[in-house]
Amino acid sequence: EAGVVQSPRYKIIEKKQPVAFWCNPISGHNTLYWYLQNLGQGPELLIRYENEEAVDDSQLPKDRFSAERLKGVDSTLKIQPAELGDSAVYLCASSLEGGAADTQYFGPGTRLTVL
Amino acid sequence: QKEVEQDPGPLSVPEGAIVSLNCTYSNSAFQYFMWYRQYSRKGPELLMYTYSSGNKEDGRFTAQVDKSSKYISLFIRDSQPSDSATYLCAMSAGGNKLVFGAGTILRVKS
Numbered sequence: 001e002a003g004v005v006q007s008p009r010y011k012i013i014e015k016k017q018p019v020a021f022w023c024n025p026i027s028g029h030n031t032l033y034w035y036l037q038n039l040g041q042g043p044e045l046l047i048r049y050e051n052e053e054a055v056d057d058s059q060l061p062k063d064r065f066s067a068e069r070l071k072g073v074d075s076t077l078k079i080q081p082a083e084l085g086d087s088a089v090y091l092c093a094s095s096l097e098g099g100a101a102d103t104q105y106f107g108p109g110t111r112l113t114v115l
Numbered sequence: 116q117k118e119v120e121q122d123p124g125p126l127s128v129p130e131g132a133i134v135s136l137n138c139t140y141s142n143s144a145f146q147y148f149m150w151y152r153q154y155s156r157k158g159p160e161l162l163m164y165t166y167s168s169g170n171k172e173d174g175r176f177t178a179q180v181d182k183s184s185k186y187i188s189l190f191i192r193d194s195q196p197s198d199s200a201t202y203l204c205a206m207s208a209g210g211n212k213l214v215f216g217a218g219t220i221l222r223v224k225s
Contacts, residue, residue, distance in 0.1 A: 004158070031211070040123060042203050042215025043159065056212065091158055100147045100207045101166065106158030 002026070004107035006092050012113045018080035021110045025073070025094030032069055033104060034077050035091040043091050043106075049075065050098055079112075087114045118142050121204055121216030130225045134191040138204035138216045141185065145206040145214075148180050150189045153201045153218065162202075163189060194223045 005024040013019050025032050030051055035043035046065070048056040051072035060067065064083070069075040079086055089109040095102040121138045128134055136150075146167055151159035163178040165171045165187075171178045177190040187206075191198055201218040 041217050042119075042121075042205070043213075044215070045212055048211055093158070098211045100209045100211060101164070102211075103161050103164070104213065106160065108156070108158050111156075 004092055004094055004105055006090075006107040006110055008110055009108060010111045010113075012115065013082055015084055015114050016081040018078065019082050019112060020079075021077045021090050021092075021112075023075045023077070023092030023107060025075070025092070026105055029094035029096055029105075030072070031095045031098040031102070032075050033093040033095075034067060034075070035093065035106075037089040037091055037109065039088070046077070048098070055098075082112075082114045084114050087112055116141065117217075118214050119204060119206060119216040122219055123217050125220035125222055127222045127224060128194055130194060130196060130223055132194050132223075134189075134194050134198070134221060134223075136189040136191075136202050136204075136219050136221070138187050138206075139185055140187070140206060140214075142206075142208065142214075143182075143185070144208040146209050147207040148178070148187050149205040149207075149213070150176075150178055151203040151205055151215075153203060155200075159203055191221075194221075196223050196225045199223050 032049040034046040037043045049069045091109045093104040093106045150163040153159040175192045179188045203218040204216040205213045
């Protein structure tokens, strides 16, 4: 069974440019998460989807970040415009349902560098 | 102060040693406790999961939760070079939101 797929794996952009990350969750997983991981830190939740619905986006900086999950499968996270402080690893995870005991499976992440 | 505190290390041990990794937390509502392992340039993978207090053993790994002290531990017996990674504790109050520690870098020398 394929795991969570993310692309691109690495992205280097100039500040003020837009950037988008794509995630394909494990087949059949209803819940999808986007996390931000800064160097030397643990992942921090940005947004969680239950099917197509964003049920927790309280930590998503909505002035520059947006996300969508069309048809309840793939998801895209966008930053426009990017700032130097956005340099980090963006992780996507999925779980079968959304319960606290439900295992979250993480993708390899997209490493963003903003110059 | 962060909700979950974890010493970032690095922790360097010889092969075969017993490793002890720890986290403390401040939110008494946390009920679900996990340990994730993250290799360089990879996403975290779930290693151990414990609900409420107590011990759980899986092969060379033992997870302990002491809710009275708000302290959780992961023990690795007979450590191997392949165990070299960052170990992240994570916990949840029962909803879907996981709160992670900063991670401890472990290096097992052969």
